[in-house]
Amino acid sequence: MLIKEYLNAKYGVTRATTLLACEARAFGIAYPPKNGWLQKFGDIEITSDMAQRLRSALEASGKQSAAAGVRVLDVAWIELKKTPGANDPDFLNSKAWKRVRLQALNKHGRKCQCCGSSPATGAVLNVDHVLPRRLFPQLALHLDNLQVLCCDCNEGKGNWDMTDVRPAVEATGTR
Numbered sequence: 001m002l003i004k005e006y007l008n009a010k011y012g013v014t015r016a017t018t019l020l021a022c023e024a025r026a027f028g029i030a031y032p033p034k035n036g037w038l039q040k041f042g043d044i045e046i047t048s049d050m051a052q053r054l055r056s057a058l059e060a061s062g063k064q065s066a067a068a069g070v071r072v073l074d075v076a077w078i079e080l081k082k083t084p085g086a087n088d089p090d091f092l093n094s095k096a097w098k099r100v101r102l103q104a105l106n107k108h109g110r111k112c113q114c115c116g117s118s119p120a121t122g123a124v125l126n127v128d129h130v131l132p133r134r135l136f137p138q139l140a141l142h143l144d145n146l147q148v149l150c151c152d153c154n155e156g157k158g159n160w161d162m163t164d165v166r167p168a169v170e171a172t173g174t175r
């Protein structure tokens, strides 16, 4: 379930434009949200740990719209539990990751964005998190946080390294 799908279901509309402070916190969105927040964050998949955080936050909030959020989570809970958290050992085997990984390969092309090597030249390609998933778990399934690297370039980059090798034009506006 994507953040925008959650918000649409909660408000019963097709283009929800608002969220509660406690929801923003659970999703890692600054509050009050800046212009373009929905475009930037709406397509992020809600992981099981985000869903847990969100549920606790909603239950602690007395707002009427928070109760609607809990009802949406109740309906989606079984599916949400299947989407592992960013630091879950099963993360890289999850369907949610494989789906966004493929989107990244289609978006950036099947070649290393750092050195240009490709499967045709013998490279094994990895889809890398620009902002590391262990430090930014809320961006683990965010297409805009992914780049394509060959195995060698990826191995040269530590889990804490935030080097963005994507072309500047392409990277503009994605942070």
Ligand SMILES: [Zn+2]
Residues within 6 Å of the ligand: 112, 113, 114, 115, 116, 117, 149, 150, 151, 152, 153, 154
């Ligand atoms: Zn490379």
